[in-house]
Amino acid sequence: MGACVCVCACREQRLEQDRELSSWRQRRRSLHRSLKRLRADLQERLSSLVLWRGDIHLIEGMFGTGILSYFSFLRFLVLLNLVIFLLMFSFVMLPIIIAPHAGGNVTFNQADGQNVCSVYPTSARRGLVIFHEHITDLLSGGGFLEQTYLFYGYYKVHAISFPGFTYNLPLAYLLVTVAYLCLSLVWIVQRSATGFKRNLIQDEDRFQSFCNKIFAGWDCCITNEDAARLKRSSLLYELKTDLEEERIKQKIADRSRKERCRIYTIRLILNVFVIAVLAACFYSIYRATIFSQKAQMEKMVQICYLPSIVITLANFITPLLFSVIINFEDYSPAFEIRFTLMRCVFMRLTSIGVLLFSLWSQITQCKEGPCLCGYNHQLYSCWETRVGQEMYKLTVFDFIIIAAVTIFVEFPRKLMVNYCGCGLMRWWGQQEFAIPQNVLEIVYGQTICWIGTFYCPLLPAICTIKYFFIFYIKKVSLVNNCRPATRPFRASSSNFFFLVVLLIGLALASLPVMVGVGQINCSQACGPFVNYTVSWEVLPRTVSLLPNKALRDLLFALASEAVAVSLFVITCVGMFYVIALAGAHKRVINQLREQLVMSGSARNLKVASSIPEVALSETPHPDCSCPAGCRPAGLTPPPGCECIHEGVNVSRYCEALWVI
Amino acid sequence: MGATASHLGKDLLSEYQVSNVQEPAHKRFTELLSREDKNLPDPRAPTEAILTLPELKSNPFRERIVRVFSTSESRDGLTFEDFLDLLSAFSDSATLEIKSHYAFRIFDFDDDGTLDENDLEKLVNCLTGETDETRLTPDEMKQLISNILEESDIDKDGTVNLSEFQHVISRSPDFVSSFKIVL
Numbered sequence: 001m002g003a004c005v006c007v008c009a010c011r012e013q014r015l016e017q018d019r020e021l022s023s024w025r026q027r028r029r030s031l032h033r034s035l036k037r038l039r040a041d042l043q044e045r046l047s048s049l050v051l052w053r054g055d056i057h058l059i060e061g062m063f064g065t066g067i068l069s070y071f072s073f074l075r076f077l078v079l080l081n082l083v084i085f086l087l088m089f090s091f092v093m094l095p096i097i098i099a100p101h102a103g104g105n106v107t108f109n110q111a112d113g114q115n116v117c118s119v120y121p122t123s124a125r126r127g128l129v130i131f132h133e134h135i136t137d138l139l140s141g142g143g144f145l146e147q148t149y150l151f152y153g154y155y156k157v158h159a160i161s162f163p164g165f166t167y168n169l170p171l172a173y174l175l176v177t178v179a180y181l182c183l184s185l186v187w188i189v190q191r192s193a194t195g196f197k198r199n200l201i202q203d204e205d206r207f208q209s210f211c212n213k214i215f216a217g218w219d220c221c222i223t224n225e226d227a228a229r230l231k232r233s234s235l236l237y238e239l240k241t242d243l244e245e246e247r248i249k250q251k252i253a254d255r256s257r258k259e260r261c262r263i264y265t266i267r268l269i270l271n272v273f274v275i276a277v278l279a280a281c282f283y284s285i286y287r288a289t290i291f292s293q294k295a296q297m298e299k300m301v302q303i304c305y306l307p308s309i310v311i312t313l314a315n316f317i318t319p320l321l322f323s324v325i326i327n328f329e330d331y332s333p334a335f336e337i338r339f340t341l342m343r344c345v346f347m348r349l350t351s352i353g354v355l356l357f358s359l360w361s362q363i364t365q366c367k368e369g370p371c372l373c374g375y376n377h378q379l380y381s382c383w384e385t386r387v388g389q390e391m392y393k394l395t396v397f398d399f400i401i402i403a404a405v406t407i408f409v410e411f412p413r414k415l416m417v418n419y420c421g422c423g424l425m426r427w428w429g430q431q432e433f434a435i436p437q438n439v440l441e442i443v444y445g446q447t448i449c450w451i452g453t454f455y456c457p458l459l460p461a462i463c464t465i466k467y468f469f470i471f472y473i474k475k476v477s478l479v480n481n482c483r484p485a486t487r488p489f490r491a492s493s494s495n496f497f498f499l500v501v502l503l504i505g506l507a508l509a510s511l512p513v514m515v516g517v518g519q520i521n522c523s524q525a526c527g528p529f530v531n532y533t534v535s536w537e538v539l540p541r542t543v544s545l546l547p548n549k550a551l552r553d554l555l556f557a558l559a560s561e562a563v564a565v566s567l568f569v570i571t572c573v574g575m576f577y578v579i580a581l582a583g584a585h586k587r588v589i590n591q592l593r594e595q596l597v598m599s600g601s602a603r604n605l606k607v608a609s610s611i612p613e614v615a616l617s618e619t620p621h622p623d624c625s626c627p628a629g630c631r632p633a634g635l636t637p638p639p640g641c642e643c644i645h646e647g648v649n650v651s652r653y654c655e656a657l658w659v660i
Numbered sequence: 661m662g663a664t665a666s667h668l669g670k671d672l673l674s675e676y677q678v679s680n681v682q683e684p685a686h687k688r689f690t691e692l693l694s695r696e697d698k699n700l701p702d703p704r705a706p707t708e709a710i711l712t713l714p715e716l717k718s719n720p721f722r723e724r725i726v727r728v729f730s731t732s733e734s735r736d737g738l739t740f741e742d743f744l745d746l747l748s749a750f751s752d753s754a755t756l757e758i759k760s761h762y763a764f765r766i767f768d769f770d771d772d773g774t775l776d777e778n779d780l781e782k783l784v785n786c787l788t789g790e791t792d793e794t795r796l797t798p799d800e801m802k803q804l805i806s807n808i809l810e811e812s813d814i815d816k817d818g819t820v821n822l823s824e825f826q827h828v829i830s831r832s833p834d835f836v837s838s839f840k841i842v843l
Contacts (some may be wrong), residue, residue: 039742195738208805210807210808210811211808211811211812211828211832212832212833212834212835214783214784214787214804214808215767215828215829215832215835216829216832216834216835216839217787217834217838218719218720218721218787218838218842219837219838220715220719220750220838220839220840221838221840221841221842222719223715223717223718224718225717227718228718228720232720232788232789232794233794235787235788236788236789236794239784239796239800239804240790240800242782243796243800243803243804243807249836267718341799372807493805526726545686573685591663593814596814596815632767638699
C-alpha cells in the first residue's frame, strides 16, 4: 500500500500510456476526463450556493470545529422550518388563496347562531384604536391578528370545489400536520445516523479518547494566531482535565465504605432538593398560566406575557443553581457536565409541557360539571386559536430575550471588561460562548414551533425568520464579544448531542399535538373541523366515503388493533435481533484484539528465540521492493525489513512503503 | 497491501488537482519565490518563505510538514510538485489512508519509522505550547504517554508503528476534519 501521491510522475505515465493507445480510445478517455472535471466543477458551484457557507468557514477558522457545529445546526433548523412552512402553505393556504382565481367555489362552515357553542365574539377593536394597542396586538397575537391566516380559527373552510375535483381542506390540514412531524423525524434521524454509529464505536472503546486528542487534536483549519494560542491552551486544559479525571476515578475506586455512604446520603439530599426546586418552578408556571388566562380580558402586555416571563426566569436561574449543586455531589468531571446538561434539558422542555398542561386543564374543565360543548366555551370560544396565540407569544418573547441579552448584556460586558480594569470585571471575564446553553435555547424554540404549527400555521415562517436573524446576532456577538469556551466541546459528539436533544424535543412536541388532535373536542365556532367531534375524525369519515370498497376495508384493517400489535411484535423481534448481532460483533472484535496481542507477543518470542540469525539489517531484503513510481525516494527503510526468512513469514516488519 | 489500491487513489487525486487545485496553488506558490528563482525551470521555494503562508503559520507542525514533503537531500524547501503533494494530502478528497500515512511521518520526529516515547513527548509539547507554563508536568507526561501506548500499542512493543497508528486513526472521528487545509 504505497500511499503516496505522485502528480507529475503519474501524469507523465498517463501521457505515455495515452500515446500507446489507439486514437479512439484516447478520445474516449479524454471525454471521460472532461466529464469528470465538469462534474467536479458543478459540485463546487452547488456547494458554493449553500446558505452561509462563507460565514461558517470564517467561524471555523477563528474558533474551530466545536462552535462551527452549533452554527451548522442553526442552519439546519432554518432549512427545516422553511420546508415545514412550504408544506403548510402549499396544502392549506394556497388552495384558499387561488380558489377565486382558478374557478374554485369555497364552501364555508356554517355557524348557526342557535348553538351556544358556535358563538365566536369578534375580538377586533372597535372605534378609535390607539397606536400602542396595535403594538400590543402584534406582540400578543390578539386584536387585529386573531382573524387572519396566522391562526387556526380563520380556516373555516369545509371544502373547495375546483372544476374537476373537490379539495377536502380539513383532511389536508390534518395530513399536513402528520406529514411535517414525520418529515422532521426522518430528517433528524438521517442526519444523526453517522454520529450515532461513531458514538456506538466510541462508547465501546472508551479508552480511545487520549489518542483521538493527541493525534487528531490540532485543527489544521485554524489560521488565526489568537485562535491558535487559544486552541493550544484549550488542548492543555483538556489533557490536564482528562488526566485528573483518571486520577479521580482511581481515587473513587479506592474509596472506603464509610466515605461511600456519606457521599450517597449527600447525593440523595441534593437530588431531593433539585426535585423540590423543579416542582416549585413548574407550580409557578402553572399558576402564572392560569392567572394570565383568567385575566385575558385586561389585554395588558405584562399579563399576556406572564407565562413566558416566568418560564424564561426559571430557565435562567436553574442552570446556575444546578452548576453550584453539582460541585457538592462529587462526580467525575465528565459526568458532572453531562448530568448538569441533562437537568437543564429536562427543565427547559418540561416547562413547555407544564404550560400546555395548565392550558389543557383550563380548556377541558368547566365550572359546573362536564362541559356542554366538550370544552370550556365560556372562556374559550375558539381554544385552538388561544393555544396558537400562546405559542406565538412564546416565540416572539424568546426572540426578544435573545436579542436583548446580546445587546444589553454581552456588548456592555465586553466594553466594561476591555476598558475598566477593576478586579470585579477581570474576575467576571470576557463572555464565553457556552455551546450547550445556546443549543438548548434554539431547541426550545424549535419545540414550540412544532407544537404551535397545528394551531398557528404561519409559525414556521416566523421561526425561519427568527432563526435567520439569530444566526447573524450570534455571529456578530461571537466574533466581537466572545472567547472560546475553556471547556471545549468535541465536534464529533456534539453534533450527535444536538440532534438527540432535538429528537427529545420532537417527541415532547408530538404529545400535545396528538392529544389536541385526537382527544379534545374541537371548537364549534371556528376552524376547519367544525363538523367533527375531534379533529382526527375527518380521516375515518373520509375513508368511509371512498368509492372503492376493497381500499376502504384495507385502510380500516390497517388501523385495527391486530395490525398494530403485530407491527409492535415484529419491531421488538427486529430490535432483539439487531442487539444480538451487535453483541456478537463486539465479542468477535475483542477476540481478534486478544489474538493480535497474543500473536504479536508470541512472534516476538519466536523471532527472538528461534531465529537469532535474522540480523535487523539496514538495507532491505531484496524481496521487499518499493512500488514503482512512488515518491519520496531516499527514505531510509525501517530497521528489520525482512520478508521471508527461512520459511517464516516475518513480513509484518515491512512498513508501508516496502511491499513484498 | 497492494499497489492497485494506491494507483486508484493517485488517479482520482490527480484529476482533482488538475481541475481545482493547480491554478490557485500555482499562484500562491509563485508568490513565495524570490525574483531570481522565478525564472528557474524547477524553482524551489525556501522553507522560511513557506512558513509564512497563513495556513501554515499557526500550525505547530509546520516545520515537520515541510520536511516530510520536501524531496531535496537537505529536506529544505519545496518544489511546486511537493507543494501540490502537500495540498492534495491535506485536501478533502484525500483518503484516510493517505492522510494517516502522512500524519505518521509528520509525527515521527526522529524519522525512524515508529513513534516511540520521545516522539510522543515532542508531539505533546508541540500541541500544548513551547513555554514552561504551557507544558505538562513530567508526571502528567508520563501518565499521558502510558495511556496513549496502552490505547494504541497492540503488540506491546513500546512503540506505535504505522499499522497500529492507522488502526487508531480509523477509530478516531475527528481526524479527517482536523487534518485539512483549504487554500
